[in-house]
Amino acid sequence: MGNRTEVKQLFRNYKEWAGEEFQIMGWIRTIRSSSVFGFIELNDGSFFQNVQIVFEEDKIDNFKDIAKLNVGSSVCVIGVLEVTPNAKQPFEIKAKEIEVEGESSPLYPLQKKRHSFEYLRTIAHLRPRTNTFSAVFRVRSVMAHAIHTFFQERGFVYVHTPIITGNDCEGAGEMFRVTTLDPTDPPKDQQGNVDFSKDFFGTMTGLTVSGQLNAEAYCMAFGKVYTFGPTFRAENSHTARHASEFWMVEPEIAFADINDDMALGEDMLKFIIQYVLDHAPEEMEFFNNFIDKGLFERLDNVLESKFDRITYTDAINILQASKKEFENPVFWGCDLQTEHERFLAEEYCKKPVFVINYPKEIKAFYMRLNDDGKTVAAMDLLVPGVGEIIGGSQREERLDILEDTILRLGMDLKEYEWYNDLRRYGSVKHCGFGLGFERALMYMTGMTNIRDVIPYPRTPKSADF
RNA sequence: UCCUCAAUAGCUCAGCAGGUAGAGCAUGCGGCUGUUAACCGCAGGGUCGUAGGUUCGAGUCCUACUUGGGGAGCCA
Numbered sequence: 001m002g003n004r005t006e007v008k009q010l011f012r013n014y015k016e017w018a019g020e021e022f023q024i025m026g027w028i029r030t031i032r033s034s035s036v037f038g039f040i041e042l043n044d045g046s047f048f049q050n051v052q053i054v055f056e057e058d059k060i061d062n063f064k065d066i067a068k069l070n071v072g073s074s075v076c077v078i079g080v081l082e083v084t085p086n087a088k089q090p091f092e093i094k095a096k097e098i099e100v101e102g103e104s105s106p107l108y109p110l111q112k113k114r115h116s117f118e119y120l121r122t123i124a125h126l127r128p129r130t131n132t133f134s135a136v137f138r139v140r141s142v143m144a145h146a147i148h149t150f151f152q153e154r155g156f157v158y159v160h161t162p163i164i165t166g167n168d169c170e171g172a173g174e175m176f177r178v179t180t181l182d183p184t185d186p187p188k189d190q191q192g193n194v195d196f197s198k199d200f201f202g203t204m205t206g207l208t209v210s211g212q213l214n215a216e217a218y219c220m221a222f223g224k225v226y227t228f229g230p231t232f233r234a235e236n237s238h239t240a241r242h243a244s245e246f247w248m249v250e251p252e253i254a255f256a257d258i259n260d261d262m263a264l265g266e267d268m269l270k271f272i273i274q275y276v277l278d279h280a281p282e283e284m285e286f287f288n289n290f291i292d293k294g295l296f297e298r299l300d301n302v303l304e305s306k307f308d309r310i311t312y313t314d315a316i317n318i319l320q321a322s323k324k325e326f327e328n329p330v331f332w333g334c335d336l337q338t339e340h341e342r343f344l345a346e347e348y349c350k351k352p353v354f355v356i357n358y359p360k361e362i363k364a365f366y367m368r369l370n371d372d373g374k375t376v377a378a379m380d381l382l383v384p385g386v387g388e389i390i391g392g393s394q395r396e397e398r399l400d401i402l403e404d405t406i407l408r409l410g411m412d413l414k415e416y417e418w419y420n421d422l423r424r425y426g427s428v429k430h431c432g433f434g435l436g437f438e439r440a441l442m443y444m445t446g447m448t449n450i451r452d453v454i455p456y457p458r459t460p461k462s463a464d465f
Numbered sequence: 466u467c468c469u470c471a472a473u474a475g476c477u478c479a480g481c482a483g484g485u486a487g488a489g490c491a492u493g494c495g496g497c498u499g500u501u502a503a504c505c506g507c508a509g510g511g512u513c514g515u516a517g518g519u520u521c522g523a524g525u526c527c528u529a530c531u532u533g534g535g536g537a538g539c540c541a
Contacts, residue, residue, distance in 0.1 A: 032504090034497050041501080054499080070492090088501055106492045107475070112502060113490055115476065118533065174539095210541090235539060236466060248541060327537090338537075391541065436541030449534095461532085 006046035010081065014091040018083045024051065024093065025076045025101070027129065030112040033067040040066075042077065048135055048282040052092040053077050060098055071112055072104030072129070117452050124456050124465050132291070135283035136453055139276055140441055146275035147228055147249055147437075150268055156251065157222040161211030163230065166203050167415070174234040175206030176244075207232035212250055212432065213366070213419055216395060219252035219430055220422050226251040228437075236460050240449040241387065241439065245458040252432035258368075258377040258394040261431040262354050265381055265390050266307050268435070269352070273299050276444055284445075292446025298384070299444075301351060308353035312375065315340075315355050318348055335362045336380075338387060345382040352383045365405045366419075367393040368429075379433070386443045392433020399423035 005022040026044030033039070036057040041050040057063040069075070079093040109123050110130060120127040127133045151158065164178050180200040181187065187198040196204040211227040218225045231248045251264060277284055277299065288295040310318070319330045319340055328337045336344075336355070345353055357375040360367070367376035381390035396402045402423060406413055413420075441453045451457040456465045 030502075032500060034500080034503090036498060037500085039500050039503090052501080056498095087499085109475070111476065111491050113476070114502080119476070121533090231541080233540075237539060238466090239536075239538090240534090242540070246541070388541065434541060439541060 007042070007044045007049070007051045008047035010051060010091070010093075011047055011049060014081060014083060017081050018091070019080065021078065021080050021096070022093065023076065023078050024053075026051075026074065028069060028071055028073045028075065028104070029129075030071060031067075031069055036063075038063075038067050040069075040075070040077075042075070043129075043134075045134075048131075048138065048286065052089050053079065053095050053098070054092055055095040055098060060095055062098065065100070066098050069100065070104040070106055070108055072108040072110065074101040074104075075099065076101055117449065121451055121457070122464075128455070131286065133452075135280075135286045136441075136445060136447060137455060139280050139283050139287075139445055140453065142276050142280045143272055143441055143444060144228070144437075146272040146279075147268075149275065150271045151224075151226045151251065154224070156224040156226045157218065159211075159215055159218045159222075159225045159227050160229065161208065161214040161227045163208055164201075164205055165208045165214075166201065166205050167208075167213060175209055176232050176234045178205045178207060209233055210248070210250065210434065212252070212434065215250055215252045215432065216419070216430065217422055219254050219432070220426070220428070223254045224251075238460060240451075241442075243438065243450050243454060243457055243459055246450070246454070247437035249435040249437055250432060252430065254428050254430045256394075256431050257429055258356060258379055258431055261392050261394060261433060262307075262309060262356070262379055262381075265354075265379075265392065265433055265435070266352075269381075269390075269440070270303055272440070273303060273444065287445045287447075295446045302383075305351050307381070308349045308351065309356065310344075310353060311356055312336075312358045315344055319343065322348070333359050333361065341380075341382045341387055345387070346384040350384065352381055352389075355380050355382060360405075363393070365409055365411065366395050366402070368396045368431075369401055369405070377431070381433075383443055386439050388436075389439045389443060390433050390435050392431065394429065394431040397423060397427045397429050399427065 003023045004025050007024060007026065010017065010022065010024075024042060024044060026042040029041040029043050029050050031038065031040045033055075038055050040053040040055065042053050043050045055063065055066055060066065076099040077093060077095050078097040079095040081091055082094055083091045110126055115130070120130065120133065128137055148158070179196075181194070181198070187195040189195040196202075199205070208231060210231060211229065215225055215227050227248070227250045229247065230245055232245055233242075234244065235242065251268075253260060253264060284295075313332065315336065316330060316332050316334075319326070322343065324343060326337075326339055328334070328339065330340065344355070345351075356377065356379040357370060358378045359374060360369060360376045363376050363378045367378045369376055377394035379390075379392050380388050383389050396405065399420060402420060403413060406416055438450050438453050442448065442450065445453065447453050451459065
């Protein structure tokens with residue numbers, strides 16, 4: 001590694017470095033040769049683009065061996081940088097020496113041609129070597145950094161909420177069971193039910209579906225917190241927007257109401273879009289050219305416009321006035337269906353839109369009851385193309401109302417004692433939201449399937465690798 | 466969980482009205498003095514997802530299952 005130069009540095013400095021000698025190490029993306037010279041497109045992982053290596057029979061002593069190499073082989077090249085203003089690539093490396101690190105094989109599954117995303121999912125361990133996936137996963141990394149940067153710069157404390165939890169309380173979806181009991185012979189209680197008091201944690205536990213309740217407690221200490229980690233849902237959903245394991249960003253802010261919540265969501269989304277455009281320009285250029293032709297236009301539109309804000313009641317009126325035929329009837333009290341959300345974001349607003357103040361019957365127990373007694377201070381951000389990307393709310397800070405709601409929904413007050421303590425000892429109005437990290441990444445890149453923005457996606461009947 | 470479409474060579478696909486399989490790319494060999502998904506020639510490569518059924522005969526028709534895509538619900 002000592003003298004190795006990264007391809008990214010060559011691309012950044014090639015004009016000043018013309019005529020100099022470099023050592024480059026990487027993997028062959030394509031290779032083509034004639035009897036006395038040939039070309040290698042080499043990628044070393046540091047940069048989206050490949051560097052072209054020129055090798056000639058009278059310049060290197062192993063020309064025949066190099067010309068026979070298969071795609072995927074790894075090589076170490078020593079050569080001189082030459083600027084090529086009239087060619088497709090800005091510069092190339094004239095090889096003086098090429099050493100084979102590891103040969104590939106004709107069986108290498110990635111060939112220099114187009115593969116379907118479906119096929120590439122079956123070789124998830126190799127797909128990061130393709131253009132599209134190298135762009136996706138570098139942007140994923142940059143976007144994760146953008147999220148931390150946004151919150152850290154604003155004084156938020158990053159809280160690691162537990163992955164394994166005994167709270168079955170959020171009702172956000174089915175949980176994966178975590179247990180060390182023998183599935184063929186679990187201990188039973190006197191009624192014949194499985195006795196989880198004998199289990200590892202002495203109680204029924206599962207993988208978290210949300211860190212929100214835990215984050216709220218830390219919010220009552222730090223004022224501004226966020227979580228950013230994996231989340232698990234054992235739902236048998238089979239769509240391009242759902243995965244069993246996904247990452248979620250959940251900020252929580254104290255002394256703040258739903259308007260502050262929306263402002264935070266809007267600022268955050270704009271910040272990460274700008275950050276990724278600034279820090280992964282080659283990758284974003286690729287997405288705009290090959291994945292989604294209207295990507296830049298769409299993102300610019302988001303950066304420049306103020307997001308719309310409408311109430312649920314307005315939304316119902318807009319949908320009813322649209323005269324559009326919907327498969328699901330629209331009436332006050334109905335949950336907004338995908339077709340309704342699409343109409344609002346894509347046809348009516350044509351940009352991201354917050355919908356707030358939903359009927360209390362269709363929302364979660366912790367959301368703050370509005371003065372009308374019928375709606376809660378919930379907010380969903382709908383974006384064109386992806387749908388719901390943020391779901392959040394102002395939290396109920398009044399103990400009596402919160403307890404009434406828990407009882408009304410038939411939930412067990414005892415399980416929420418610690419949560420309700422937050423309302424007993426210095427309760428303040430506060431709010432927060434959850435951003436689906438992969439959905440934001442899909443919106444950012446134009447990729448249309450969540451399985452293609454997670455390195456090793458987990459979905460029903462699929463946990464390979 | 467429901468609806469719908471699909472599964473043929475390593476990959477992408479064709480195979481019309483049932484008569485035992487084709488192309489391009491990839492691969493191997495050969496050729497070519499600047500390529501850009503290089504090009505030209507030759508060659509190898511498939512028990513047509515699995516199990517049944519109908520038929521003289523099934524890649525093709527029927528049933529079930531498996532896997533994958535798309536949509537719905539649920540949500541992020």
